[in-house]
Amino acid sequence: MKKLLDHYLQNLTATSRRGDAREESYYKHLHNLIEQFADLKKIKRIDITIVPKKTEAGNPDFRIWDGKNHITGYIEAKDPSITNLDYIEDTDQLRRYLSTFPNVILTNFYEFRLYREGKEIARAMIGRPIVAGRLQTAPPVENVEKFTELFDLFFSFSIPKVQTARSLAVELAKRTRFLRDEVIAVELSENGSKGRKHIVGFYEAFKKYLIGTLSEKQFADLYAQTITYGMFAARTRANGEFSRKLAFDYIPHTIGILRDIFHFISLGEPPTALQIIVEDIAEILHVADVNKILHEYIKSGKGKDPIIHFYETFLETYDPEIRETRGVYYTPEPVVDYIVRSIHAILKTHFSLPDGLASQEVKLLDPAGGTLTFPAKAILLAAEEFKGKYGVGALGQWIKKHILKNFYAFELMMAPYAIGHLKMGFVFDDLGYKMSDDERFQLYLTNSLEMEEIEQITIPGLSSLSEESHRAGKIKKEQSVLVILGNPPYSGISANINDWTEKLLKENLDGCQSYYEIDGAPLGEKNPKWLQDDYVKFLRFAQWKIQQSGYGVVGMITNHSYLDNPTFRGMRQSLMKTFDEIYIIDLHGNSLKKETTPKGGKDENVFDIRQGVAIALFIKNKKKKKPSVFHADLFGLRKEKYEWLSQHSAVKKNYTQI
Missing domain, CATH: 3.40.50.150 (Vaccinia Virus protein VP39)
Known part of the structure; x- marks a missing residue:
């Protein structure tokens, strides 16, 4: 492991010496380090996605899946010039990530901090970034055991099975809010991908044909909730495996509008940021026995209308103001x-x-x-x-x-x-x-x-x-x-x-x-x-x-x-x-x-x-x-x-x- 980290630090330093390196310039080195760590630990097949990000919104920079297409966690990387990650911990961006995703690493490529359910549970500094920055030489490797323990913890994570209607509503609400604010709203405001054109097309159609006063912000809300509850509806009809790509198969073909939306979400080319958060929502639904949860909710006497009580709970977390005004x-x-x-x-x-x-x-x-x-x-x-x-x-x-x-x-x-x-x-x-x-x-x-x-x-x-x-x-x-x-x-x-x-x-x-x-x-x-x-x-x-x-x-x-x-x-x-x-x-x-x-x-x-x-x-x-x-x-x-x-x-x- 020490040899692996030494090689990684040498590569970081070589990139730093170029003089024109940006945060993204270091991504490939971290990508390789994660892959090599997995090989060394005999973790079979991992999938690492680097997420393009033009603004401080959007998903974390890296998404790691296991070999079964289940999400392991996320990594948010910052430029090595940010030598004190304490400053990043206090940013709105990181707070959003930690409140949405349960398994997150924050790093400046030298220091790594692991957060579980929003709380830091491990950290490891494998080298001093100030040495690489000022002396233009690779720092000596430190804290090999701490680094190994941290990544062992990271890879050991799996989404816990959701057992109650309340916990399911809360987990979906956190991700739907992120989908609305950090993905759809951003896609609407930026030029770019082919997938963005589809989203804008949906927005323009809804505005022209249904709600003439619909703002981009309102559409982001409407579209995010539609995706989540469309996924929810699909999950109630699915037995066994469930994912973003499979969701379309379980939307009844008689509900054409939802089919249209999910043809794009499941089978089209949605922007990468959209794919990732929807896959996270799918993962939450995959590990939940949705039908059992809601039927038990009825039997427990908490409501004759479990869907509405579920939705009320969802809105409490998703957006309390919407709950009050709607x-x-x-x-x-x-x-x-x-x-x-x-x-x-x-x-x-x-x-x-x-x-x-x-x-x-x-x-x-x-x-x-x-x-x-x-x-x-x-x-x-x-x-x-x-x-x-x-x-x-x-x-x-x-x-x-x-x-x-x-x-x-x-x-x-x-x-x-x-x-x-x-x-x-x-x-x-x-x-x-x-x-x-x-x-x-x-x-x-x-x-x-x-x-x-x-x-x-x-x-x-x-x-x-x-x-x-x-x-x-x-x-x-x-x-x-x-x-x-x-x-x-x-x-x-x-x-x-x-x-x-x-x-x-x-x-x-x-x-x-x-x-x-x-x-x-x-x-x-x-x-x-x-x-x-x-x-x-x-x-x-x-x-x-x-x-x-x-x-x-x-x-x-x-x-x-x-x-x-x-x-x-x-x-x-x-x-x-x-x-x-x-x-x-x-x-x-x-x-x-x-x-x-x-x-x-x-x-x-x-x-x-x-x-x-x-x-x-x-x-x-x-x-x-x-x-x-x-x-x-x-x-x-x-x-x-x-x-x-x-x-x-x-x-x-x-x-x-x-």
């Missing part, structure tokens, strides 16, 4: 439960459908699907009804001919879209139904508030985006729907302003009175901007779809401002003209208004937001009736509101007619 992803179970149970009962009492949601006549749509919390609950309740009446034997055919055919959802953001498809796989698994390769749940990546279909896309690898848009367009324009439900986004300054939404709100559309008129005259509001809030547009979309169908029910939780604000008086009148029965339960919790209970006690929101909310159920009967509005208030602590919602449903005795 309540749109997650609706509390008691709220979902109340709305779905109420709709189930209304279908029986108002529409002569004794099987409720299980009835073949029911066509259901969630236009702001998120991670499919509402459709999943509706499916489980419908399945419970079906099994109770008809047994388990015909359940598979019922899922095939009813649920997969008649339940729909739309989602605009790619990450919840991927998670939603993942969740549905688990929902059907739990019901004992395995989707075939040509089946999918009808969740479509589309903007519910955009009617213009995407033309055929010429961008390589994204043709399925237009196909998805076309399928969603048929549902928006042509499909009669009996049930519309969900938790639409709240955005006072909406990005969804287009010719269709203007027509939807401002015109008398298919018998639905404009929200901008009252008693046949213009509304006359000086500043009607709140009518442009996204939740208003989603309610209007639902109203229009039910009007088209002739009858049906809408159940949503939204901002409660439209209940009493004068700006919404045209909207209220329009809803009363379309629907025969309206049930409103105002959940209050508006900290912007400093709401309290009637007795002056604390009043909490059911979400982690300041805006008060309300649950609304709108019923349009087959035969027109004089409209009736029923109202209830629910004040108090969040826990108390959850308990009430869990124990009640929309029956008249729980409301006051107004």
Whole structure:
């Protein structure tokens, strides 16, 4: 070993003498040293990748794999002129590496420091860089045993098997954050590789066809999460070996957009930095029994919706701010439960459908699907009804001919879209139904508030985006729907302003009175901007779809401002003209208004937001009736509101007619 290190130091010194050496000039010597060390130690087949890096972002300089294509660790090298590595330890760059990767060496080619799970566990100085720098001669070899022990420790590492849902969520979150900030964001901001052109192509397509206001930073977030949860979904279908290159084989071909993305990730030529971090994510998933972890999560009682609880845990580590601002992803179970149970009962009492949601006549749509919390609950309740009446034997055919055919959802953001498809796989698994390769749940990546279909896309690898848009367009324009439900986004300054939404709100559309008129005259509001809030547009979309169908029910939780604000008086009148029965339960919790209970006690929101909310159920009967509005208030602590919602449903005795 001493001879090996002596030869290495001689080579470093020779390179240093050239006078024009840069950090990268020394890489080949370290590469050779690692290979020769492995040979000496009889470590069979190692794979060393040197990662090109133009900025302080990106991956560490070296990635070392073992002979089985499993990641051993990373090495971050600094120029030999940096003689004190203590300064590097305090940099943001190294902190990012140590918080993301569990087995890292930091070196200036003379000193080596090994970190395990972010903590230094060994160091070895094999020669004095100051001797080589000032005296231009190779320093004598030192600390051979310490160097050997350090690299023995480095090579002995393997990714520990992840045993719990929380640890899996945390490990994936750390790497996804790195993928977002250090790889995708950097690739978008630099010119260069062929792979970069594909990433920019995806960004431009998503911006042009789905989210016009999408920034590069937002896309980096969207794309990183999509890759991770696409890999996650693929892993749930894979038995045995799993890797970046194998992931494509396990993405259902019915989910074309994910297939397009993973055709590039798995089979294309993504930038090296992207390959490496995705392979690291694949390695974490490879050593985890994902299906077992999530099914045990259900059994342990930690959540009826393991995917969403998993995603919440993921967001805590990945980006707490996103977790706070995107309540749109997650609706509390008691709220979902109340709305779905109420709709189930209304279908029986108002529409002569004794099987409720299980009835073949029911066509259901969630236009702001998120991670499919509402459709999943509706499916489980419908399945419970079906099994109770008809047994388990015909359940598979019922899922095939009813649920997969008649339940729909739309989602605009790619990450919840991927998670939603993942969740549905688990929902059907739990019901004992395995989707075939040509089946999918009808969740479509589309903007519910955009009617213009995407033309055929010429961008390589994204043709399925237009196909998805076309399928969603048929549902928006042509499909009669009996049930519309969900938790639409709240955005006072909406990005969804287009010719269709203007027509939807401002015109008398298919018998639905404009929200901008009252008693046949213009509304006359000086500043009607709140009518442009996204939740208003989603309610209007639902109203229009039910009007088209002739009858049906809408159940949503939204901002409660439209209940009493004068700006919404045209909207209220329009809803009363379309629907025969309206049930409103105002959940209050508006900290912007400093709401309290009637007795002056604390009043909490059911979400982690300041805006008060309300649950609304709108019923349009087959035969027109004089409209009736029923109202209830629910004040108090969040826990108390959850308990009430869990124990009640929309029956008249729980409301006051107004």
